[in-house]
Amino acid sequence: MKQSKRYTNEKILVLGLARSGVAAAKLLYELGAFVTVNDAKKLSExxxxxELLEAGITVITDGHPLDLLDEGFSLIVKNPGIPYTNPILEKAIKKGIPIITEVELAYQVSEAPFIxxxxxxxxxxxxxxxxxxxxxYQPNTALLAGNIGFPASDVVVEATKDNVLVTELSSFQLMGIDEFKPHIAVITNxxxxxIDYxxxxxxxxxxxxxxxxxMTKEDTLILNADLPELVELSKSSQAAITWFSTNEKVTGAYLEDGWLTYNDEKIMKSxxxxxxxxxxxxxxxxxxxxxxxxxxxNESIKTSLSLFSGVPHRTEYIGTFNxxxxxxxxxxxxxxxxxxxxxxFNNExxxxxxxxLDRGNSFDEFIPTIENMKAIVLLGETKEKLQKAAKQALVKEIVCVETMTEAVAEAVKIASTDDTILLSPACASWDMYPNFETRGTEFVDEITKQVGK
Known part of the structure; x- marks a missing residue:
């Protein structure tokens, strides 16, 4: 990390905690700033x-008092999830106080480049x-950061110029950048x-x-050529563009005759x-x-991607049982x-x-995807709608249940050798779970209990 005096003796407000807020507060405190943390939760909860209070940082909890901005802050580092329509942020904007997210703060003091x-x-x-x-390719070089669960303001403290921060960035985080400039950037789609935010x-x-x-012409922006919107947007970027596509040959990476190919170099079979x-x-x-x-x-790329087993809850391979x-x-x-x-997968x-969760949409567009599927086990608010779609899709066996325990039991009963059981809900989790991670964890736990022993 750079030994920056940029924030020494500056009064800075960290708005909202969670992992990114804690990381930002600690980093700013280490940089010599006068840090005030404001979070909506009660201190007792x-x-x-x-912990920040015990470390000597000023903490104000249980709401966002508007008169807090009368303290003369030169900067606000906000939690990405707090919308700019929040009254304290609206007042800050009127007062001309700069507002950033912690990934911008991390970039400002980082010795390591960003992807x-x-x-x-x-x-x-x-x-x-x-x-x-x-x-x-280079062991112990790449460091995960950002929206993937590792606040950049934490990671950057230990990163050197020999590292690279591979950083997942949400739209919320990107609204709060100023100087941030990755050397390589990707927009997947x-x-x-x-829209609510x-x-x-x-x-x-x-x-x-x-x-x-x-980004400048010295930097590389990687875009999905299959999306006309990104093709149009690319015309306004100063960065050098590299494309990827599953539909056509492009300057970059593409799928050709079943091969993942980069500018005529065959890397590996899909x-x-x-x-x-x-x-x-x-x-x-x-x-x-x-x-x-x-x-x-190419060999390092091929080896890595062939061994890649996914990340939790994202087409994550759990195992083969019976x-x-x-x-x-x-x-x-x-x-x-x-x-x-x-x-x-093979539907049969x-x-x-x-x-x-039922968001009010129909599942008509889902019908071609599940046509002639061996079986579908349905739960949650949308099960009746999905049952109707499954009947139209001529799914061979359709079962409705109330719990994940029952869903796994029915799936295990139906599946036979060389079949696949896939949890892919096509719906949010909030009707039954606090988040999709909890839903996925329960599924994995039930698989382990019922067939994984």
């Missing part, structure tokens, strides 16, 4: 705030693939998401596009990827673009994500567990 990855789907998998590939799709896209705002699904082919192509621009040899393969794709919280996961040998 706020372990993170208590940034954003997009609607595939960010975590692509980020993890890139890290694994670089590890194969852009679909409609987080951004207000419109246009604003969401603008937030994602900020990843390249400071069937040799360690994780199934068309979305993982896209993720791998994006990772290959990063690897080639980073200077990684000849049946089991995958956890609880992260498939929408129809598009589930469609991409299912595309990697697939037992799908699906269902969850």
């Amino acid at each position: 706020n372990k993170e705030a208590q 940034g990855i954003t997009g609607t789907n595939g960010k975590t998998t692509t980020t993890t693939m890139i890290k694994q590939i670089i590890d194969s 852009i679909y409609e998401a987080h 951004h207000g419109t799709r246009e604003e969401y896209v603008k937030a994602k596009w900020r990843i390249q705002k400071n 069937g040799d990827l360690g994780v199934p699904g068309s979305h993982n082919v896209e993720n791998a192509l994006a990772a290959i673009c990063v690897a080639k621009n980073y200077g990684v040899d 000849g049946v393969k089991v995958y956890n794709d609880s992260k498939a919280t929408n129809i598009l994500a589930a469609k991409k996961a299912i595309s990697g 040998q697939l037992v799908l567990i699906a269902g969850g």
Whole structure:
């Protein structure tokens, strides 16, 4: 980390805690700033705030008092999840107080360069693939950071110029950057998401596009050529563009005759990827673009991607039990994500567990994806809607249940040797679970209990 005096004796407000807020507060304190932390939770319920208080940092909890801004702060580092419509942020904007997110703070003091990855789907998998590939090529060099669960402000403290921060970035984080400039950046895709936060799709896209705002021709921006929106946006970037595509030959990485190829160099067969699904082919192509621009040899890329087993809850391979393969794709919280996961399997040998929160949409577009499937086990608020779609898709066996325990029991009963059981809900989890991770963990636990012994 650079020994910067930029924030020495500066009064800085860290708004909102969680992991990123704690990391930002500690980093700023180490840099010599006068740090005040403000979090909406009560102090008695706020372990993170208590720890910061004990470390000597000023902590104000139980709401966001507007008069706090009368303290003369020169900067606010906000939790990415707090929207700019929050009254304290609206007042800060009127007062002209700069607002950043902690990834910007980390960049300002980092000795290590950044590789940034954003997009609607595939960010975590692509980020993890890139890290694994670089590890194969240069062990102990790549450090995971960002939205993947490792706040950049934590990671940067130990990073040196010989490291590289492979950083997953959300649209929320990117709204709070100023100087941040990755040497290599990836946008996996852009679909409609987080409209409740951004207000419109246009604003969401603008937030994602900020990843390249400071990039120059010396930097590389990797884009999905299969999305016309990104092709059009590319015209406004100063960065050097490398493309990836599953549909056509491009300058970059593409799928050709079943091979993952980079500018006419055949890297590996798509069937040799360690994780199934068309979305993982896209993720791998994006990772290959990063690897080639980073200077990684083809053999290291091939070895890493063939051994890649996924990340938790994202087409995660759980194991083979009694000849049946089991995958956890609880992260498939929408129809598009589930469609991409299912595309990697043979429907005639697939037992799908699906269902969850009812967002009011129909499942008509899901019908072609599940046509002639061996079986589907349904739970959650959407089970009746999905049951109707499954009947139209001529799914051979359809079962509705109330719990994950029952879902796994039915799936295990139906599946036979060489079949696959896949949890890919196509729905959010909030009708039954606090998040998709809890749902996926329960699925894995039930598999272990029922057949994994």
